[in-house]
Amino acid sequence: MIQETLITTVNAQGVSHIAPMGVLIEADQYVILPYKPNLTLNNILETHSAVINYTDDVRVFAGTLTGRRDWPLLVAENVKGFYLANTLAHTELTLTHVQDDAVRPKLFCNAVHSVNHKPFQGFNRAQHAVLEAAILLSRSGNLQWKQITSELETLRRLLEKTAGDREREAWAWLMGSFEQVRLSRAG
Known part of the structure; x- marks a missing residue:
């Protein structure tokens, strides 16, 4: 199953990046599927971490694609990175291995920390x-x-x-x- 999420990552210097991205969930493994070239891909390869954010505020999805990237963030608890302050839930990931591809590599990650912040009321x-x-x-x-x-x-x-x-x-x-x-x- 692919879930439409927002991925937050940081580079080696700690600069954050937010991007909408589908994440494939297979058993207990999270597979992030960025197209090359991609800042999210670069950041995960540098830090071996990412955070999946689950939100019902579609402005964040639209905003990150239209140049509005200044969304409030909070420090992740178990990985180098941040999560969205107004997220319903977040899952902190560590990279386990990469299946490289010229167009769309697969980044296999394990969850190391998950938090539900508030209930999901459904999408209209x-x-x-x-x-x-x-x-x-x-x-x-x-x-x-x-x-x-x-x-x-x-x-x-x-x-x-x-x-x-x-x-x-x-x-x-x-x-x-x-x-x-x-x-x-x-x-």
Whole structure:
């Protein structure tokens, strides 16, 4: 099963980085699957640690993809790194081994510490729409513009039915970035 999460990492100097990323969970092993080149990949290889953050605030997913990376962090307890201050839960990981690949290596990690900070109340359809739009933006370089606009229209309808202020804000950030993609392709 792949879970859409936010990964926090640090480099050897302790500079933090936040990135949305799918994590494959196989038995008790966590497999992080970054595409190359990737700062998350570099940081994990340097420090052999990462933190998975589980949040229902979709603004963090949208924000990290649209240049808004200044989210409050707290120091991790058992690995070198941080976790999101407003996360529902976090799991601290240590790298056990790497299966290298020219495009998408697999980073195998073990959990060394997990904390549930507050209960998950479930996602509404707007939150789901923002998550899917964020994933679409992260892959927009490999997709035709017609496919992107078609998927965004479907997601927009879901958003309009159930969005709160957070989801509208995140959606606006993503739409601004999609407009930049459109303009770069037109020019």
